Amino acid sequence: xxxxxxxxxxxxxxxxxxxxxxxxxxxxxxxxxxxxxxxxxxxxxxxxxxxxxxxxxxxxxxxxxxxxxxxxxxxxxxxxxxxxxxxxxxxxxxxxxxxxxxxxxxxxxxxxxxxxxxxxxxxxxxxxxxxxxxxxxxxxxxxxxxxxxxxxxxxxxxxxxxxxxxxxxxxxxxxxxxxxxxxxxxxxxxxxxxxxxxxxxxxxxxxxxxxxxxxxxxxxxxxxxxxxxxxxxxxxxxxxxxxxxxxxxxxxxxxxxxxxxxxxxxxxxxxxxxxxxxxxxxxxxxxxxxxxxxxxxxxxxxxxxxxxxxxxxxxxxxxxxxx
Amino acid sequence: xxxxxxxxxxxxxxxxxxxxxxxxxxxxxxxxxxxxxxxxxxxxxxxxxxxxxxxxxxxxxxxxxxxxxxxxxxxxxxxxxxxxxxxxxxxxxxxxxxxxxxxxxxxxxxxxxxxxxxxxxxxxxxxxxxxxxxxxxxxxxxxxxxxxxxxxxxxxxxxxxxxxxxxxxxxxxxxxxxxxxxxxxxxxxxxxxxxxxxxxxxxxxxx
Numbered sequence: 384x385x386x387x388x389x390x391x392x393x394x395x396x397x398x399x400x401x402x403x404x405x406x407x408x409x410x411x412x413x414x415x416x417x418x419x420x421x422x423x424x425x426x427x428x429x430x431x432x433x434x435x436x437x438x439x440x441x442x443x444x445x446x447x448x449x450x451x452x453x454x455x456x457x458x459x460x461x462x463x464x465x466x467x468x469x470x471x472x473x474x475x476x477x478x479x480x481x482x483x484x485x486x487x488x489x490x491x492x493x494x495x496x497x498x499x500x501x502x503x504x505x506x507x508x509x510x511x512x513x514x515x516x517x518x519x520x521x522x523x524x525x526x527x528x529x530x531x532x533x534x535x536x537x538x539x540x541x542x543x544x545x546x547x548x549x550x551x552x553x554x555x556x557x558x559x560x561x562x563x564x565x566x567x568x569x570x571x572x573x574x575x576x577x578x579x580x581x582x583x584x585x586x587x588x589x590x591x592x593x594x595x596x597x598x599x600x601x602x603x604x605x606x607x608x609x610x611x612x613x614x615x616x617x618x619x620x621x622x623x624x625x626x627x628x629x630x631x632x633x634x635x636x637x638x639x640x641x642x643x644x645x646x647x648x649x650x651x652x653x654x655x656x657x658x659x660x661x662x663x664x665x666x667x668x669x670x671x672x673x674x675x676x677x678x679x680x681x682x683x684x685x686x687x688x689x690x691x692x693x694x695x696x697x698x699x700x701x702x703x704x705x706x
Numbered sequence: 707x708x709x710x711x712x713x714x715x716x717x718x719x720x721x722x723x724x725x726x727x728x729x730x731x732x733x734x735x736x737x738x739x740x741x742x743x744x745x746x747x748x749x750x751x752x753x754x755x756x757x758x759x760x761x762x763x764x765x766x767x768x769x770x771x772x773x774x775x776x777x778x779x780x781x782x783x784x785x786x787x788x789x790x791x792x793x794x795x796x797x798x799x800x801x802x803x804x805x806x807x808x809x810x811x812x813x814x815x816x817x818x819x820x821x822x823x824x825x826x827x828x829x830x831x832x833x834x835x836x837x838x839x840x841x842x843x844x845x846x847x848x849x850x851x852x853x854x855x856x857x858x859x860x861x862x863x864x865x866x867x868x869x870x871x872x873x874x875x876x877x878x879x880x881x882x883x884x885x886x887x888x889x890x891x892x893x894x895x896x897x898x899x900x901x902x903x904x905x906x907x908x909x910x911x912x913x
Contacts, residue, residue, distance in 0.1 A: 461741040464741065465740075465741035465742065469877065473875070473877055473878040473879070473880075474878075474880070475741070475742075526875075528742055528745070572877045573877055574877055644877075660814075660818065662819070663819055663820075663821045663872065663873070664815070664819065664821070664822075665811060665814060665815060665819075667811065668804075668806065668811070670742060670744050670745070672741045672742055673741055674737075675734075675737035675743065676734050676737070676739075676743040676744055676747065676803055679742075679743065679744050679803065680744070680803065680804075680806050
């Protein structure tokens with residue numbers, strides 16, 4: 384298996400594209416030129432500047448060769464107000480409304496299972512383990528909508544090395560936080576809580592798989608999986624577990640929430656694949672979030688456009704069977 | 707109820723049914739319908755269809771329950787046709803926005819997906835009802851046949867609600883409200899008939 388080493392000469396932070404460049408260009412120009420008056424217009428247009436939400440949460444980041452250069456990120460507003468995060472309720476706007484209650488500090492991630500010895504990582508230590516990189520990735524939800532999200536994090540493989548899994552570790556399982564008092568959706572939605580997701584070891588070790596702490600150059604808003612989540616850009620979004628409290632290395636394929644709920648609809652692999660449909664809708668096309676209705680529909684890309692990097696992981700596998 | 711009041715109320719119903727569509731078209735063109743305008747338009751027109759169907763189906767039980775409100779029957783055809791109009795717009799969101807007018811995609815959907823099939827079945831059930839909504843059709847078919855045909859509206863409404871449940875993800879309960887509402891207007895029919903039967907038995911002296 385090929386694992387690309389991270390850049391030995393990280394670009395100094397002075398050369399990083401300023402955050403303003405990530406922001407919706409129109410909103411940025413408008414906000415600069417018109418000041419407060421533009422904010423009202425932004426709200427109407429569904430655009431919100433990151434600063435409006437949290438001011439003191441900026442992260443120092445470096446560039447990454449694994450980040451897409453030619454994609455325009457979805458607006459910060461849409462990334463933070465159109466979420467599937469059932470712990471906060473089943474509707475898309477529930478997480479933005481309800482996620483504020485979740486206490487993300489203090490926070491620690493427990494590592495157990497097939498490891499040399501059990502470890503507990505404090506969130507602050509975890510964030511300092513490696514330099515944080517800007518990674519602009521495509522994001523494809525199983526519900527046939529898509530975004531482009533400028534995540535911040537480092538390759539999960541860097542973290543896994545610190546966990547020292549034994550040779551019998553074949554899969555990694557991620558357990559999300561389960562606090563009914565802070566997450567009203569847990570009472571409301573009938574799923575097997577806590578939320579569980581998993582990856583095969585080689586998928587987890589792939590450099591594209593991101594241990595994620597932020598987006599748009601600042602710490603993750605709660606509704607996007609704060610304080611730490613994984614992002615697996617070639618898989619449907621539900622594979623990218625949010626608000627992780629436990630990482631478990633296991634011998635056998637772990638039970639995962641949506642797969643257990645509806646095994647014929649949500650496979651363990653759930654790679655983005657235009658040729659394998661959801662039981663209720665086609666996956667051939669997807670809708671771009673934030674685009675006007677006449678530009679929303681676009682073809683789904685195999686492995687969400689990451690086929691060159693990840694197709695080799697599934698060589699010889701029948702992707703219709705292991706969907 | 708005087709004709710003038712009914713006409714005024716009919717104008718209000720037209721406005722109430724058309725204004726939301728004007729609102730929808732405006733926001734679609736301005737792209738201010740939220741993050742996913744396609745989904746929003748489909749949801750808006752689909753929910754509108756079911757609401758109008760339930761209102762249409764409520765008219766008969768309301769008349770039976772409150773004889774004074776007998777005149778509401780004069781709104782039934784209009785509301786039923788608006789339900790069909792919303793259903794057509796809803797179908798258009800599927801054919802245009804979701805499928806990009808791709809016949810292959812739609813055939814694939816219809817053959818494989820019970821969610822699409824149920825929705826399409828509901829539309830096809832409403833179609834003959836809309837086509838036979840004229841006085842001429844009632845005369846031509848005869849009241850009894852016309853009534854029998856128009857009982858399809860129950861099947862259409864039930865298919866529509868099933869389509870809604872199959873369309874949302876497992877765990878989402880948004881269709882619950884409209885399901886309860888439809889349940890009430892459908893259950894009202896046999897319940898009212900039963901109550902009427904009982905009260906009429908009470909007044910008929912035993913032989």
